[in-house]
Amino acid sequence: MSLETLLRQAQRPLLIAHIAPDGDAIGSLLGLGWAMKELGRWPTLACADPVPESLQFLPGHDEIVSRRKGDEDVIVSLDSSDLLRLGSLYDQELFAALPVVNIDHHVTNVRFGSEQLIEPTAVSTSQIVYDLLRRLDWPVSPWSATCLLTGLITDTRSFRTSNTTAEALRTAVALIEAGAPLAEINGHLEHDIPMGVVTLWGRALSAARLQDGIVSVEVTRKLLRECGVSGGDASGLVSLVAGVRQAQIAVLFTEKPDGRVEVGLRSVPGVDVSGVALALGGGGHRQAAGCTLPGPLEAVRDTVLAHLAQMLAAAQPELRALGGSDSDA
Amino acid sequence: MSLETLLRQAQRPLLIAHIAPDGDAIGSLLGLGWAMKELGRWPTLACADPVPESLQFLPGHDEIVSRRKGDEDVIVSLDSSDLLRLGSLYDQELFAALPVVNIDHHVTNVRFGSEQLIEPTAVSTSQIVYDLLRRLDWPVSPWSATCLLTGLITDTRSFRTSNTTAEALRTAVALIEAGAPLAEINGHLEHDIPMGVVTLWGRALSAARLQDGIVSVEVTRKLLRECGVSGGDASGLVSLVAGVRQAQIAVLFTEKPDGRVEVGLRSVPGVDVSGVALALGGGGHRQAAGCTLPGPLEAVRDTVLAHLAQMLAAAQPELRALGGSDSDA
Numbered sequence: 001m002s003l004e005t006l007l008r009q010a011q012r013p014l015l016i017a018h019i020a021p022d023g024d025a026i027g028s029l030l031g032l033g034w035a036m037k038e039l040g041r042w043p044t045l046a047c048a049d050p051v052p053e054s055l056q057f058l059p060g061h062d063e064i065v066s067r068r069k070g071d072e073d074v075i076v077s078l079d080s081s082d083l084l085r086l087g088s089l090y091d092q093e094l095f096a097a098l099p100v101v102n103i104d105h106h107v108t109n110v111r112f113g114s115e116q117l118i119e120p121t122a123v124s125t126s127q128i129v130y131d132l133l134r135r136l137d138w139p140v141s142p143w144s145a146t147c148l149l150t151g152l153i154t155d156t157r158s159f160r161t162s163n164t165t166a167e168a169l170r171t172a173v174a175l176i177e178a179g180a181p182l183a184e185i186n187g188h189l190e191h192d193i194p195m196g197v198v199t200l201w202g203r204a205l206s207a208a209r210l211q212d213g214i215v216s217v218e219v220t221r222k223l224l225r226e227c228g229v230s231g232g233d234a235s236g237l238v239s240l241v242a243g244v245r246q247a248q249i250a251v252l253f254t255e256k257p258d259g260r261v262e263v264g265l266r267s268v269p270g271v272d273v274s275g276v277a278l279a280l281g282g283g284g285h286r287q288a289a290g291c292t293l294p295g296p297l298e299a300v301r302d303t304v305l306a307h308l309a310q311m312l313a314a315a316q317p318e319l320r321a322l323g324g325s326d327s328d329a
Numbered sequence: 330m331s332l333e334t335l336l337r338q339a340q341r342p343l344l345i346a347h348i349a350p351d352g353d354a355i356g357s358l359l360g361l362g363w364a365m366k367e368l369g370r371w372p373t374l375a376c377a378d379p380v381p382e383s384l385q386f387l388p389g390h391d392e393i394v395s396r397r398k399g400d401e402d403v404i405v406s407l408d409s410s411d412l413l414r415l416g417s418l419y420d421q422e423l424f425a426a427l428p429v430v431n432i433d434h435h436v437t438n439v440r441f442g443s444e445q446l447i448e449p450t451a452v453s454t455s456q457i458v459y460d461l462l463r464r465l466d467w468p469v470s471p472w473s474a475t476c477l478l479t480g481l482i483t484d485t486r487s488f489r490t491s492n493t494t495a496e497a498l499r500t501a502v503a504l505i506e507a508g509a510p511l512a513e514i515n516g517h518l519e520h521d522i523p524m525g526v527v528t529l530w531g532r533a534l535s536a537a538r539l540q541d542g543i544v545s546v547e548v549t550r551k552l553l554r555e556c557g558v559s560g561g562d563a564s565g566l567v568s569l570v571a572g573v574r575q576a577q578i579a580v581l582f583t584e585k586p587d588g589r590v591e592v593g594l595r596s597v598p599g600v601d602v603s604g605v606a607l608a609l610g611g612g613g614h615r616q617a618a619g620c621t622l623p624g625p626l627e628a629v630r631d632t633v634l635a636h637l638a639q640m641l642a643a644a645q646p647e648l649r650a651l652g653g654s655d656s657d658a
Contacts, residue, residue: 159511186491187598193572195574203535244520245521245523
């Protein structure tokens, strides 16, 4: 049975977004959920973790449950690259008994499920869901459009990620025309920084260091405690410093509660940080990668900076040939 | 003679962007300039101030001059709300002798010039220039498209300002289709933060204060000197803290070299800061306004915060009626 037929026939589908949900997970979940509800189906919208406060403006967010009901006929996984990412909602027996549709845009998707709609070139899973709704000729209501546009905006950092295409902007236009209020969505997404995060940014950035084209920032457990925020709140710091004109690489070291150190890496085009991340037991993309290492922080800093400096030195001739980062404004 | 006829007949137009040029000033200047050059005209592209380093990736930026040549047949002012904003390029005698076309999107445009194309609802002057090129049926080359898309992106903070419409996104799609490389443009625009600015952000944000719904940040002359940056480099701080969840108003105080204090104000929808700015001798919009006051900084801080607190207190019943900011995530 084709994926389209399966979805057309579904009456009580269980739609699941991944744990630690972001705007695209919740946006694609609600976007598809609204379309199905408007067709008279009885979807269960589920996520093992709660909806972040910043997304609690989305229509239908309060109908998302953390446990299934038990009478489902199809399972649809959204934006999740593997079954572990479904958290407590993954149930081996249930997943063996029902058709499982896997809708995702992560290149690392392990291709679970009986039906797959995986498009690594799509900027977001919300984009894939929008295309699917068009193909099925299902209506896109203002509610569905609002959720899908939120997914599109959050996964592209408002059309600024390097994979953003004219197609993504065209979809945004269509979603606005379907009733998604762009300015209102941006207002909600942008007015959501806890004051403790501002203090954290301040104290971490005051101590930021730039050496040999590498800008680095450190967030200790002590700092997180004093600012009253979690490690996840610090993650935006690496994008902030990745814009430093003199840097080819940005690194963020975040101490976890258990003492291990999370390492976030960003680089300019032409410099590939995925190799260093992989060598240290992590992974990722050329321009955005990461790994987690046993502490203490000082040792991790020395190891990672040494690896990066070595990689940069080896890459310099190639960078110069590209007319690369030295002359790059 | 209509504006369109005037531009069609122009052979040696003098195109001028405003002083302290931003992405939209330079983008609209070059966007129109490229179109005219491709039609075999001899435009002079001028700006009294140098092109910022962050925009020196735009094709043709090195052909922008700070003085006119002297054989012009038409003057076109771009993105400038009055003649003073043209700096040393404004020449009373010349402007009286030649037709002057005034193309702008600022609501505060004083409507100088013999022909005016002023559209306050347009998100950027680059958008107006694009529409004009289409109306004239002039070609939009990849070079022109690159410059116009840069203006569109910078003036909308990448489609995040509240005035961004589906029309702006549609124009972005058309410009990408005409050859503007979106990812490359964003790469240039984002990788342009001097390291000193990161230190400045750090030190200013460490001392940010939140009280009664107002978040405030201060940048002293001493801090600017120690970080080796200028007051203009600090201006982004107010947008950073405007996102604080608990704040309805964000204020940035920046000490100028002469000791006066520049006050930047931002507010959430429903809170109007333009009245306070106006009362203190400044001006602006409801959600973004400012003024400049004689120092010292401490006195300015006390005055401005008192005005804002009073205004907020008076606005509270109205805000509650709107279901406003308290419950607003």
